[in-house]
Amino acid sequence: MPPYKLVSRESKPDNTVVQVGDCLIGGKTPVVIAGPCAVENEEMMVNLACRLKRMGVRMLRGGAYKPRTSPYSFQGLGADGLRILAEAGRVAGMPVITEVTDVRHLSEVCRYAHMIQIGSRNMQNFGLLKEVGRVGYPVLLKRGFSATLEEWLLAAEYILAEGNQQVVLCERGIRGFETYTRNIFDINAVAAVKNISHLPLIADPSHGTGRRELVLPVARAALAAGADGLMLEVHPAPEHALSDGPQSLPPGDLAVFMEELSGAGAGRRSSRASA
Amino acid sequence: MPPYKLVSRESKPDNTVVQVGDCLIGGKTPVVIAGPCAVENEEMMVNLACRLKRMGVRMLRGGAYKPRTSPYSFQGLGADGLRILAEAGRVAGMPVITEVTDVRHLSEVCRYAHMIQIGSRNMQNFGLLKEVGRVGYPVLLKRGFSATLEEWLLAAEYILAEGNQQVVLCERGIRGFETYTRNIFDINAVAAVKNISHLPLIADPSHGTGRRELVLPVARAALAAGADGLMLEVHPAPEHALSDGPQSLPPGDLAVFMEELSGAGAGRRSSRASA
Amino acid sequence: MPPYKLVSRESKPDNTVVQVGDCLIGGKTPVVIAGPCAVENEEMMVNLACRLKRMGVRMLRGGAYKPRTSPYSFQGLGADGLRILAEAGRVAGMPVITEVTDVRHLSEVCRYAHMIQIGSRNMQNFGLLKEVGRVGYPVLLKRGFSATLEEWLLAAEYILAEGNQQVVLCERGIRGFETYTRNIFDINAVAAVKNISHLPLIADPSHGTGRRELVLPVARAALAAGADGLMLEVHPAPEHALSDGPQSLPPGDLAVFMEELSGAGAGRRSSRASA
Amino acid sequence: MPPYKLVSRESKPDNTVVQVGDCLIGGKTPVVIAGPCAVENEEMMVNLACRLKRMGVRMLRGGAYKPRTSPYSFQGLGADGLRILAEAGRVAGMPVITEVTDVRHLSEVCRYAHMIQIGSRNMQNFGLLKEVGRVGYPVLLKRGFSATLEEWLLAAEYILAEGNQQVVLCERGIRGFETYTRNIFDINAVAAVKNISHLPLIADPSHGTGRRELVLPVARAALAAGADGLMLEVHPAPEHALSDGPQSLPPGDLAVFMEELSGAGAGRRSSRASA
DSSP, rough: SSSSOBBBBBTOOOOOOEETTTEEEESSEEEEEEEBOOOOOOHHHHHHHHHHHHHHHEEOOBSSSOOOSSTTTOOOTHHHHHHHHHHHHHHTTTTTTEOOOOOGGGGHHHHHEEEEEEEEGGGOOOHHHHHHHHHHEEEEEEEOOTHHHHHHHHHHHHHHHTTOOOOEEEEEEBBOOSSSSSSBBBBHHHHHHHHHHSSEEEEEEEHHHHHHHHHHHHHHHHTEEEEEEEEEEEEGGGGGSSSSGOOBOOOOHHHHHHHHHHHHHHHHHHHHTTO | OOOOOBTTTTTTSSOEEETTTTEEEEESSOEEEEEEEOOOHHHHHHHHHHHHHHHHEEEOOSSSSOOOSTSOOOOOOTTHHHHHHHHHHHTTTEEEEEEEEEEGGHHHHHHHHHHEEEEGGTTTOHHHHHHHHTTTOOOOOOTTOOHHHHHHHHHHHHHHTOOOOOOOEEOOOOOOSOOSSSSSSSSHHOOOOOOOHOOOOOOHHHHHOOOOOHHHHHHHHHHTOOOEEEEEOOOOGGOOOOOOOHHHHHHHHHHHHHHHHHHHHHHHHHHHHHO | SSSSOOOBBTTTOOOOOEEEETTTESSSEEEEEEEBBBOHHHHHHEEEEEHHHHOOOOOOEEEOOOOOOTTTTTTOOOOHHHHHHHHHHHHOOOEEEEEEEEEGGGGHHHHHHHHEEOOGGGTOOOOOOOOHHHHHHEEEEEEOEEEEEEHHHHHHHHHHHHHOOOEEEOOOOOOOSSSSSSBBBBBHHHHHHHBSSOOOOOHHHHHHHHHHHHHHHHHHHHTTTTTTTTEEEBBBGGGSSSSOOGBBOHHHHHHHHHHHHHHHHHHHHHHHOOO | OOOOOOBTTTTTOOOOOOOEETTTHHHHHHHEEEESSSOOOOOHHHHHHHHHHHOOOOOOEOOOOOOOOOOOOOOOOOOHHHHHHHHHHHHHOEEEEEEOGGGGGGGHHHHHHHHEEEEEGGGGGGHHHHHHHHOOOOEEEEEEETOOHHHHHHHHHHHHHHOOOOOOEEEEOOOOOOOOSSSBBBBHHHHHHHHHBBBBBBHHHHHHHHOOHHHHHHHHHHTTTTOOOOOOBBBBSSSGGOOOOGGOOOHHHHHHHHHHHHHHHHHHHHHHHOO
């Protein structure tokens, strides 16, 4: 018997739908969350947010507290970044999501964001998971770099066990021997998690591939395998991005994809129903 | 500069289409190759082949010389298996593909099969690759368990360098730390190979997942990412299969999927063209 | 040029020696840190500590706040565990080390422990790394499950960049495809880190192998590759341990090994010097 | 119950000792096999062989048929390489080992070599394993890039099942996410195989690390974990080697190590006996 309980379909057969503002994750229509890796300045964020909103993007992402491998890399704008992100979301009329990396920032992040992201490096930061379980905010829980499915689901179990059911899982690629791509996007995990758990699942092909030209093919694949939505890194000038430039889409590419998606959405769901 | 030449789009920008009988791999329509892991007996093979043909399957697979991890496992029917496979293909009116594991079997396999499969364990059996490059038969080259994209493409380069252009690549999952699935189906590799190379690519979600319930979601994903077709293990009674039962589909499940596919095929290709 | 600075031998050619009580890590003699995975009760801890001290163990380990994959597993005794650990160390006359998993526990842990352990799951908990860098306590930094050498050294760099030079690295095995062992103990990393960095390195073959019968052979290997010491899980009755029983040594096995080590220690160092 | 039989200590509790000329592998003294990655020319081979012999090296290695990832890389001298290798061994008074990559070369290789090497890429080339099992020559079986212990032992089982007991296992590193080293030398596997199997085990830290400065520390580690010997790549001018230069030792470094080893050998064995 698997060691997780509350996250499994045995305990709750129906799909959980997580609502963030007017954005439903896990419902009939796949949702797209988009934005830059890091909040860089207010003008860029507001302009980009408005443009994304017009394309049909449903939630705005942007990092304020960035977990960076090197202490010498850009660490994000912190509290200023939170304020800018919230303002951009307000102007564009979209809920916003940002990562919390430290339990001491949680209440501040909750003041500005509508959804909290737990990043890969903190998937087993159990103190943070428990606190996030108590605040009752919707949570996006990214899979750790080398977390097994069981470990990932048990991390979600920590949040649910504290009483917070509003959890969305996010597959963002795992670590492997391949060097051509930044990570291995684990498409098996998308299909498996949708079988095992009632929780919604979002795919992050930006981190999952690390290469701009692969993001959209893998995005399509994730939706075809059953993902409930996508999180995509977008930057108005990827070549000048302060972080994750090589995997960021220019807005024009995303616009074309959003049109493709709006045309295909209903078809996707009905074709899955027939399987 | 990448170390491969003949397999790259720089050397040949247009997609290569590999023809096996009346089956075109790499053309406008995705193809499905299906059959049991191993040829077990003639009656089963002929019945199954006819049933698969009626569903729209375009090529019959079946192992005669099976590379098995243990010397004590069923090793396949050998020459008898080849004969049965050829007969089943003839009755059903489909070309057949089977694996060659030993350079000494090559001429015998060529007598019976229309396409030769190089399995993952032999991806870097360079003597075999060179011989296969010389016989001028269409070849399906599976990716090794832990081969990088570059190693895989260089293995194909060995075949092309001998003068045989009729090579189809097959992504079948790579090895990782996850134990829930048999392998990690590398969806990034599907998208990447289609960018880098003009060769057609087939996805094998049966080995790529190792679990029946994940085969079709991952099959859909592979096509969405740009795969030119699928290779699927099917068995009339998976619970009694002599090998690979847990990942084999019953024919009824495949029939439903084939209908879904025939309805969606044109749409898939046009949606890709717009991206 | 590598992205780390303060941890590298370029910035400091001589070996750093970290002193914890009278225990010198990185000096001429390899040190052994030992104790149970988790503090379970006071009698056991005091008895075991005295026994370990007599064998030549130089520091006592024991988990009070345990990071556990499942929320339903034993989570450690918390503050009571800290108190018991400190008492056992005091009675036996040894400094003690324990893990801190949450930045909010740091000052409490510093009250009881002489050295702070950052576990694998928190190797990139950058807020915690920075705080640990500020408290000025000796730190043992375990390598993350799938951290590259560069990521591990950069995590140490976070601590040094805050002004704390008292950092010891701990190789504890990485994640791979092998299922026979719990992890892959990365012996290459032991040799490489000693080349790249001036920081001391401790090997943890208990987690590195996950199997009792492999712990001592791999411990010998780590010392032969240049490790400055060992951290070993020991339990008076491994079959009844609340966690990590299968990889815990019974005290008798450790006693034999400690004798072997005291006989070989000088020889080891001189043989290394001649290489 | 494990699926292997003949290779396990259950079927044969005592260590197997494989004799090649006057070189005993698996006996009381660890043996060193050394030589260049590839045979390049006769003068170099004869000079190097004589120098290695004087240091205490017991067997000469050198590749004639080289399995190379790219068809455009140097493929070895083939039959000429075999002849040169045999001549160098004859002059120096050492048995020689070389790799066979193709079943059709087996009888030719047996004419020149005293021990046959099966390389990592051919670990599951079952036709080759069976033939090697029938010729009755001593065999060195390298572990595949991503072979589990079970798969490796079952590959050896193929050879023993044909009646050839003269099998030596060779750990040469496995594939992982780390890019600093070429492979992850699996020290756990060294200890585990010596527990599970009666077959001798040789370590190849040249391929296991891929970096010259790590070869000898990892060599020491492998012996400390129980390996019965080492296979080391040596080249008189590593910077000009046609293959594997960065991991080849210059002869002077090996000479120092061989002296260290001859002093420590007896001690190593007796310390193991006490554990």
